Amino acid sequence: MGFRLAALTPESRDTFWRSLQTLNATRVVIALVLLAYLSVDSRSLRAAGGIGYAPVCIAYLLLALGFAAAARTRRRFLLQLLTQIACDLAVISLLYAGAGGLRSGLAILYLFPLAGMAILAPLLLALFSASLVALFLLGHSAWQIFTQDGDSTTLQAGLFGGAFLAAVLVVNRMAAKLIGQEELAVRRGAEIHVQQSVNRLVMSHMSDGIVVLDADGQVHAGNPAAQQMLGMAGAEMRLDLGSAPALAPLAQAHRDWLADPARATALLTIKPYTDPALQETTAAWSARRDLAAHLRVRFAAVETDGLGVERSVIFLQDVTAIENQAQQLKLASMGRLTASIAHEVRNPLSAIAHATSLLSEDLAAPVHTRLLKIVGDNVARVNRMVEDILQLSRKVQPHGEPLALDGFLAELVAEFQDTHALAAGIVRREPAGPALVRFDPLHLREVVLNLMNNAVRYASGGPASIRLFVVGGKGRGLELHVQDDGPGISPGVRAHLFEPFYTTSSKGTGLGLYLARELCLNNEAMLDYEYRFDAQVQADGSRKSSGRFVITFARPAGMPGP
Incomplete structure (x- = not known):
């Protein structure tokens, strides 16, 4: 695991260095405890000759402080780790041998460097360190059999060595799994961050409006298109739908959907024009309140199983432009139709006007004159309409001169x-x-x-x-x-x-x-x-x-x- 430190994410590398600093702090505490214990246990000192213990513990404390300072540089992680663990094993072995072996109870101190090795180093190096400790315990026990009288501690030494090997294996596997989970969490976090950035970009450039709200109608987010459709351009999308009178149809449609999920789509008409910035320059802020925006809304529930929150999304589509476009197409079709009809009407209209003029010369009675005037006025009106229609079909390219x-x-x-x-x-x-x-x-x-x-x-x-x-x-x-x-x-x-x-x-x-x-x-x-x-x-x-x-x-x- 230590050899792959450079291949890890910055967050995981930071975790390794923090763990090494924790190991250094623990080493300082152990050195201080050993000094305090060995300085007051005079009987143990006398049994072991009382020579060299204080200097060893003091040297160990100084080395621990030096290791802590070196770790702050964050360079050559594996070299620092191996050096520190080797020093720990050497010092603990000196104290263990000098205090009489297993009877001193200092064998438990081996768990500290071996656990650190299992967490921060590859499994092979951790097992190698544990094997060295097990061999040392067995060797020291065998040496005591030949040099000292007393009960044999070989069995206990073997049990300690086996326990150390098992502990190293378990701790190393658990540490590797935790590091893998951390790596996965970091990668997933980066992917989520990128996805959120993409979602924000897509939402900000969508022509359809998107509003995120909870079951109570409290709006939590919305894209610029939704702000524009709801008359909230430049405003913060943090409001209650029920508190805005202009948005009452949308709030009612949301309540209807919550009561009946089958009513997921609706066509609404709202009057959102409430821009106070125009109040000093135009009366549109009041006059355009009569103008309505036609919206097609669609509701969708967000899957939040087990999260304890409810969210729903409203998709808004402004169909005003579509209606206007349909109106323009209808008008264009009607214009082409009326233009073609106007061409056909013009000749009969001219004939009627000419016949009316001829009749006015022969019919002089007041009734005839009044009827002919009605015919002439309506012919003139229809002729003016025909001229207007024909003029619409003759769009001359305008001049470009100012x-x-x-x-x-x-x-x-x-x-x-x-x-x-x-x-x-x-x-x-x-x-x-x-x-x-x-x-x-x-x-x-x-x-x-x-x-x-x-x-x-x-x-x-x-x-x-x-x-x-x-x-x-x-x-x-x-x-x-x-x-x-x-x-x-x-x-x-x-x-x-x-x-x-x-x-x-x-x-x-x-x-x-x-x-x-x-x-x-x-x-x-x-x-x-x-x-x-x-x-x-x-x-x-x-x-x-x-x-x-x-x-x-x-x-x-x-x-x-x-």
Whole structure:
């Protein structure tokens, strides 16, 4: 065992050196006990001549101290061990022979070095040492038969020698087994540590959420995906599911699963948006509480037989993106279908419009005029819808040149006011400065006109009831806000705001906002409806939140951020 010390793990090598230090400390104690015993037992000293015992014990004590100091260097383990055991056997043999052999009772001292040899050295060396001791005991007993009168102690010496050999064999095998168990434990510990590191890495990069909790609903761990799904991004996953109102559906599903293990899967809707960091910059922290996250959850029990603890794992899958993707596929299919239908409808529609125009020349009665006007208005409405559908199917590659936003908006607002005959001051445009955006001018014109038409429809008509302003800053994208002072859009309507053919107006087609968003996406921009805090502080120190359409532009290639 000692020859393989270099092949052992650092933990096992440390165990060997600690055992050697313990052996050295025991040797010092034995040397002190021998000195105390031999100094007071004058009869034994006289029987043995009384010469040499004190010097031998003192020398043994000094050697023990020297061995203890040498072991601290942790070099040449086997050489130090063999030297120490040889010294122990030599000193004990001197004392044993000088005290009269087996009658002195000092033969038991041989167990100390032999046990150390059995624990720290290979079996062959340990048995060799025990054999030397057995031969010495038998030889000394035989010598006493020829030189001294008295009873023979050969049988006792043989029994001691056999006992020493058996003890060495048993102790060596037990020590080897313990060292093997320690090696196995160290290897298993390293494997578990590596496996834990791999598990943490996999969990942190998984798109599905993982939550570990006990039978009482106390959460013990969770990966970043679970934190994001549950609205706890950056928070410590140490909470009780029952204490979080937003997580009440998840807590109830967990209790149902505990009561009936067959209910291991469920579809839940939670409203986790509780990010207070946005409270001073956006009203989304309150408005988005109406937005829901759709989660597919699956419960699984962890096998902890005999450990006295219960753990279960919740696997969370956010199906909101899947639902959105399915919605987009449905809309894309519907768009292709409506585009093909629009091509087929356009020619009959033109024929109806032309026939209506011809009939208006021959029919002059008021009833006929009213009916023809109804037909003409509906033909115009259907024709506008067809034009919008066809425009969606003609996505032109946008221009890559930067567009000066301030001059573009000034010209567009002036034209809009003239076209709608608006009073001065109804539309307020705040200067955008030298802001440059990457957006096709024709596309941006159509998007902004669509948003301003909606604003005119719902605004109060007072001064600055419609506002256009640019927001941008360090670390933020450039945004164009189109805001009016009309009533905000309810959460129910906002959920379907950009869907095609969805409208709350009897005269609308439901394609305007959908077309505007598609044009923004075609120019790598984003259009959304948001609640934001106004910059002005009210008299009570608070800031009013209001809804507005926000266009987030893509940064022009090669241009620094705002």
